[in-house]
Amino acid sequence: MIFKLRRPLFLTLLVASVAPAAWAAPQTPTAQITLTPGVSIWLNAAEAVPVQRAARDLARDFQKVLGTTSPITGDRASLNGRTFIEIIGPGAGDEAKRDAQTAIAGREAHGVFVKRDQNGTRVVLQGADMRGTLYAIYTFSEKFLGVKPLWFWASQPPLPQKSIPLNINTDLRFASPSVHWRTWFPNDTDLFNPWKKRSHDNYDALYEAMLRLKLNCMEGSSSDEGSLKAPYPLERSVEMARDRGLAFVGHHVYPLGADYNLWDKFWRQIEHREPPALSIKNVEELKTFWRWHIDLARRNHLEEIWLIGFRGNGDKPFWTSFQDAPKSDRERAAVIDQMMKTQVELVKTATGEAAPLMRTTLYNEMSDFYAAGLLRPPAEPNLIWTFVAARRDHFPAPDAQNAEPPTNQPIGYYLNFQFTSTGAHLAQAEGLWKMERNFRFINGIAPRPLEFSVVNMGNIREFVLEGSANAAMMWDMQDYNSDKFLLEFCRTYFGDDNAPAVAALYRDFYDSYWQQRRPTLPGFERQYIFQDLRMNRVMQRLMEYLKKPGASTEEIFSDGSLDANNRLFNIVPADNGVASKLDALIKGTGQSIKKLTGVVARADALMARLPTGDRTFFNDNLRMQARFLLATNTTTHNLALAVRDAQGTPERSAHLNAAHTAALQMRTALAEAEHGSFENWYGSDHLFDVKARIEDISKLLPNK
Known part of the structure; x- marks a missing residue:
């Protein structure tokens, strides 16, 4: 029987009847097993670091719910005949993989099911790959321990229980997501940055929430001043995201991870010479700077979607930082085109890949040049052309409205929930319905299913509802509906009885914003609002x-x-x-x-x-x-x-x-x-x- 889950939202749950083995007593469809305090978690030590970290989260969740620590062990013999949690990822080993379901296959696919035989009873958390395994762990935590995806941000820790009952026929399966790369971008973090430095838990709360919502990528800057000193680490938040199992993509200010704020110090500390001027004629110096940042990511084993593009310092057009920049739009677009092609070749050389995974962001002047027909990104097969919502009022910009990308070109979209200077910042504003309309529009102009999404999440806390909705839509774009999502979200965090009233209040809250201009795109309600x-x-x-x-x-x-x-x-x-x-x-x-x-x-x-x-x-x-x-x-x-x-x-x-x-x-x-x-x-x-x-x-x- 197939039916819809309440949590996680809009994902399909398959409950399959499992025929009992010959050794077992006959079971009724309602037979249960019980997880008691101290239940063990089996995990092979060969699993990746992010899986080890998620397993520790699961042990912590058991402690919060059952009041007793659940030990993590790799010794299967000690668990023979007992009931335990079994985590099966790519590093599980042959013996454990005999419990795996072959139907759980494909990128990030995962499942939770019960395996019972003469060796005992295992609640299996299986992932088809590393991230699928993470999602299996957090799915079990949510479904059976009651740990909500936003438990930390919602100040809603799980409720204590004496034991955890499971139907022996439990079989939850989740196929691959609709959108390959699902990204959050913390930005203009005047509140979040000082707060996260108060404790490791604060730092970690973002990444855990992202994984519980089944996101897989974070956008930002991969380097800081500390990266210029041995042992040349990544910026701390990027290291933590990597160790949690998230991929990374650079913001459009940071081509190939390079930050022009570090230009002078790079030349003095790394190249041991006085810094050259930022000049479009000094291409070799730019290549040296960019190449070092590519190597920085590779030395630190960062899974990176390489950002190519050419902008100036401070999120401004390049001609504000490069004094020898040309004056006409056509010449400026030509400079951007040549710089992007140069960056593509640098990535190919450094990685040894003919088609490395890359992304460009058509923001501000690049969006304008695209709309004017002056600029097209390189038509590389693995270069994601990321269109960006219009500035200040967030809807598909003219470049996206008339995109006509090459056949089979991967397409992405960047949407602001928060926006510097005139957008939402201390109060959410754009809303679920506007988000859905944006992404459905872009998916409609893409020559193949949308490849990449990123939402600007500001200081995170103010936008967790909208960020959760986006995560749900990107996982299952076909079945997602904003009204249904909002009702389910309210059921999750405010209970069944109060959910309709809270959902209606959220809708009226969003509708309270002044719409200072009538919509100019058909069917695009709340296109212009006063944040x-x-x-x-x-x-x-x-x-x-x-x-x-x-x-x-x-x-x-x-x-x-x-x-x-x-x-x-x-x-x-x-x-x-x-x-x-x-x-x-x-x-x-x-x-x-x-x-x-x-x-x-x-x-x-x-x-x-x-x-x-x-x-x-x-x-x-x-x-x-x-x-x-x-x-x-x-x-x-x-x-x-x-x-x-x-x-x-x-x-x-x-x-x-x-x-x-x-x-x-x-x-x-x-x-x-x-x-x-x-x-x-x-x-x-x-x-x-x-x-x-x-x-x-x-x-x-x-x-x-």
């Missing part, structure tokens, strides 16, 4: 205007040096039924205030009904974020009204005082999510910088 960093930036613009009023309030909403074509705020007054952008902002934030007031009231009432153990995550991930956004919209709304009011009037004073009160409420809301492992989580906030906004507004108050 928290957008409000933060417009707050600062409003206060600058209050200090030095300009000729027109339209100056508040100009792109300035940050963007072009009205993309920074993307406000269309006519779409809001008003004549000016200031009036649109006042109207839009007013609408959001009304919606969020209702969401907060319902969240308060619902939280009181939730079981005590579920309230913390509900508050952290939904109620607090709604309260923060209510305060943020109220602050922005009153600052906008103050700009509209005449200088020196009682109305302006009242609105400035109201803005200050609301800004204080932003800080109060955030403080509610600081507890336990996440104490002082917002202490390092500097991208939104709530403290600075409060101080800025206080200086405008009438009595100052």
